[in-house]
Amino acid sequence: MTTLWGGRFNAKLDEQAFTLNASLAFDKQLAQQDVKGSVAWADALTQAGVLTQTESKQIISGLEGIAVEFESRSFNFDASDEDIHSAVERRLGELIGPLAGKLHTGRSRNDQVATDFRLWMLDALPVLDVAIKGFQSSLVTVAEPHRFTLMPGYTHLQRAQPVTLAHWLLSHFWALQRDRDRLADLRDRVAILPLGCGALAGTAFPVDRESLTKALGFDAPAPNSLDAVSDRDFAAEYLFCTAMIGVHLSKLAENVILFTTAEFGFFELSDAFSTGSSLMPQKKNPDIFELARGKAGTLIGLLVGLLSTLKGLPSTYDKDLQEDKMPVFQSTDTLMAILPVLAGALETMTVNKKRMLAAIDSFTLATDLADYLVRKGVPFREAHGIVGKAVLLAAEKGASLEKLTLNEWQALGSFDADVYQVFDPMKSVEQRNSIGGTSPLSVEKQIQKANFLIQGD
Ligand code: ARG
Numbered sequence: 001m002t003t004l005w006g007g008r009f010n011a012k013l014d015e016q017a018f019t020l021n022a023s024l025a026f027d028k029q030l031a032q033q034d035v036k037g038s039v040a041w042a043d044a045l046t047q048a049g050v051l052t053q054t055e056s057k058q059i060i061s062g063l064e065g066i067a068v069e070f071e072s073r074s075f076n077f078d079a080s081d082e083d084i085h086s087a088v089e090r091r092l093g094e095l096i097g098p099l100a101g102k103l104h105t106g107r108s109r110n111d112q113v114a115t116d117f118r119l120w121m122l123d124a125l126p127v128l129d130v131a132i133k134g135f136q137s138s139l140v141t142v143a144e145p146h147r148f149t150l151m152p153g154y155t156h157l158q159r160a161q162p163v164t165l166a167h168w169l170l171s172h173f174w175a176l177q178r179d180r181d182r183l184a185d186l187r188d189r190v191a192i193l194p195l196g197c198g199a200l201a202g203t204a205f206p207v208d209r210e211s212l213t214k215a216l217g218f219d220a221p222a223p224n225s226l227d228a229v230s231d232r233d234f235a236a237e238y239l240f241c242t243a244m245i246g247v248h249l250s251k252l253a254e255n256v257i258l259f260t261t262a263e264f265g266f267f268e269l270s271d272a273f274s275t276g277s278s279l280m281p282q283k284k285n286p287d288i289f290e291l292a293r294g295k296a297g298t299l300i301g302l303l304v305g306l307l308s309t310l311k312g313l314p315s316t317y318d319k320d321l322q323e324d325k326m327p328v329f330q331s332t333d334t335l336m337a338i339l340p341v342l343a344g345a346l347e348t349m350t351v352n353k354k355r356m357l358a359a360i361d362s363f364t365l366a367t368d369l370a371d372y373l374v375r376k377g378v379p380f381r382e383a384h385g386i387v388g389k390a391v392l393l394a395a396e397k398g399a400s401l402e403k404l405t406l407n408e409w410q411a412l413g414s415f416d417a418d419v420y421q422v423f424d425p426m427k428s429v430e431q432r433n434s435i436g437g438t439s440p441l442s443v444e445k446q447i448q449k450a451n452f453l454i455q456g457d
Contacts, residue, residue, distance in 0.1 A: 243296070
């Protein structure tokens with residue numbers, strides 16, 4: 001078993017210690033990024049006069065061969081490969097001989113792995129963005145025909161005021177839009193190049209880190225080598241973003257789970273996106289949404305796990321940092337798996353408009369009754385008290401508010417016969433017409449804004 005660092009050792013590494021130390025099982029996902037970084041490094045060494053043009057050509061064509069092997073999945077990993085960097089260097093040696101040994105001049109796996117990981121994330125961010133955008137676009141598609149579909153809106157999970165289903169669906173769109181903004185903002189901090197920082201102190205060869213930055217598509221070279229090889233803020237931030245997305249999806253999921261219960265009966269999931277029980281023949285379960293809710297917990301755990309790893313680490317690179325990649329890969333895979341399935345489930349579910357309308361009782365219009373009095377010149381605080389009395393009276397009679405007689409209304413305050421017109425939930429919704437309100441007109445404008453944000457690719 002040959003390692004990249006065997007020189008100062010007499011005996012070989014214990015087999016189980018090797019297995020514990022090895023990261024190939026997961027960092028092989030960085031294969032293409034590792035080759036890309038090495039090609040750029042070979043160029044930088046050539047410009048620095050470390051490699052001749054001929055050597056450079058040979059090294060680069062060897063690396064390109066390796067890239068093709070990765071692409072075609074014909075690359076053979078060896079039991080001695082400790083990580084992806086060792087695997088690529090070993091293979092390069094097999095392809096071009098001892099010249100391969102010149103590539104690692106002035107470089108360490110510390111700046112190399114940080115570079116590979118950032119390159120991976122620069123590739124992953126747009127892919128994740130497209131997946132979130134796809135989900136947002138499903139929300140808009142489902143919302144569009146429901147601008148006039150009424151449902152109770154809730155606070156404290158108690159019926160509060162009527163809203164439209166489109167408005168409720170779009171509320172989840174905006175949370176995800178903030179997630180996309182956060183990921184876009186994160187890109188700037190990912191695009192800082194560690195390569196050329198060596199193990200920790202910088203490189204002793206005259207490498208032009210500015211042109212290396214351009215060659216690899218980064219924005220700027222990291223300004224401090226000690227910080228560069230140990231900075232994993234970008235990974236922690238990424239995990240915050242994925243955890244936040246998980247939290248947002250879990251909120252939507254919890255609502256859908258509630259709304260599909262017999263007690264609510266607002267939604268019914270299609271067969272393609274629900275599951276049955278092995279025992280109870282009647283069951284139709286929202287497993288997909290429960291998994292989304294459950295995986296939010298896992299996503300949060302991945303963030304907390306990495307933060308705990310980073311806490312109190314002495315500068316600079318420590319092997320603890322090898323723990324950074326798995327949570328990032330896992331959180332990405334989790335979201336890429338959940339998002340399209342939830343979208344499919346939402347797009348194919350049946351909406352029971354009757355049940356939703358029936359759940360809007362007269363008490364959800366109590367605010368509209370107070371507004372009615374306000375329009376007649378009653379100060380809001382007073383109007384609130386008067387309507388509160390009406391609610392109490394109706395509750396005592398075990399009746400809905402609209403069943404109170406005109407005499408009863410007039411005894412309470414300055415109500416006229418037109419008070420009964422308030423008991424139209426559509427009117428209530430239509431009045432909430434300012435920006436961000438639930439009226440069909442406001443929601444129409446909201447949909448236009450939403451569509452603008454999901455246009456393109
Ligand atoms: N596999 C290592 C990681 O993921 C690569 C860096 C190893 N550096 C070292 N000094 N042993 O962090």
